[in-house]
Amino acid sequence: MPRASAYTTAASRLAHLAAPARADLHTHTVASDGDYTPSQVVALARQARLAAVAITDHDTLAGVPEAQHAAAGAIEVVPGVEISTSFAGRELHLLGYFVRPDHPELGAALARVREGRRERFRALVALVQARGASIPDDRARLTETAADSLGRRHVADLVIVAGAARTRNEALQRFVHPVLKQAPPKVLLPIEEAVALVHAAGGVASLAHPPEGLTDEQVVALKGHGLDALEAVYPWARRAPEVRFRATAAAHGLAVSGGSDCHGPDPAHRRVGACAITAAEFAALRGRAGCAAH
Structure with a gap:
């Protein structure tokens, strides 16, 4: 196969630079129930030309250090966690972003779960x-x-x-x-406690894959508990939930988060980078966490 010309190589690099910056803020690794190591998630995120990827394992931050080391500054790794919580008699999952992995109170609560x-x-x-x-x-x-x-x-x-x-x-x-x-019931943190812990650890709290039956009254209650965002961008089976939750977030002054919820190579529509938010949406989330822009 002939080698690519200098023009082709330059054009490819320019196309990469011109690609819109995106962030996949929902991935899982072998630290919880994912099939990829944190280093592999970072490699896949780079292949997908993401600007940032969040490691959000279930109730643990154990995969974050390896991912950050593997990234070596080539891509931003957001320290995150998906927390098992309870709200209004049901289980909901809360995504915490930009949290300090060494925060003692958050660490202790996650250890109990x-x-x-x-x-x-x-x-x-x-x-x-x-x-x-x-x-x-x-x-x-x-x-x-x-x-x-x-x-x-x-x-x-x-x-x-x-x-x-x-x-x-x-x-x-x-x-x-x-x-x-x-089996014994799951240990769940009250969502108001989980939100408070995420905030105490310097992070921003987003409701993961909001349930279809989520009402405006419940959104108001969750915002009252300190919720910062809704995960509107997600590998939904159809477009309608994203449209609805984007509108709900806007109506209640919440930010938008999103990601692939990747657990491994299958299914293809949930691979790293398959769902991602824009640079502007990512910046808005970072701003709510009180983090300085890089």
Whole structure:
């Protein structure tokens, strides 16, 4: 294959520079239930020509240092977390951005939630074993050691290791989902407590993938608890939710956040960079966190 001409190379570089800056602010790594290491997420974010990527593992900030080291200044890595919370009798997830990973109060609260996850993981393993999945004890212990924050995807992967299912989806549908109600309930932080902790850690709080039934009255209540943003940009199955939540955010003076919610290579529409917000939206979020622009 002939080498690219100097003109072609220059044109390619100019096209890269001219590409609009975007930020994917919702990704997961092996620190929780993602398939990629933090370094791999950073590499994929660079391939997607993102200006910034947030590491937002479930209830842990453990993946942030590796990602920031891997970035080496080539891309901004936003320290983030997706916190399991409760609001109005239901589970909601809160995204915290620009938080200090070493903040003691936030760290202690997340540790409590992770301990609940660990107990639930062990109970789920026992329950799926009772359904016929012979999970080796040493593999279950290895999973506990490898991931800082455990979830149902980890149990499903153990079912595959046991040979009881061939795919994660099959393992979830046949073994994990039928026993979820028998496991101990999740440990959830009241959302007002989670928002306050994010703010205390210097961050900005956004509601992750807002539920379809979210009402204006609930948005007002959440804003009263200090909520800063809504995740309107998300791999929704259709365009309508983004339009609706953008309008809701504007009506209530909230910022817009967004991201791919990538957990791994599949599905393709949730890969790193598949959903991202603009540079202006990213700057607005940063401003609400009180962070100086870089």
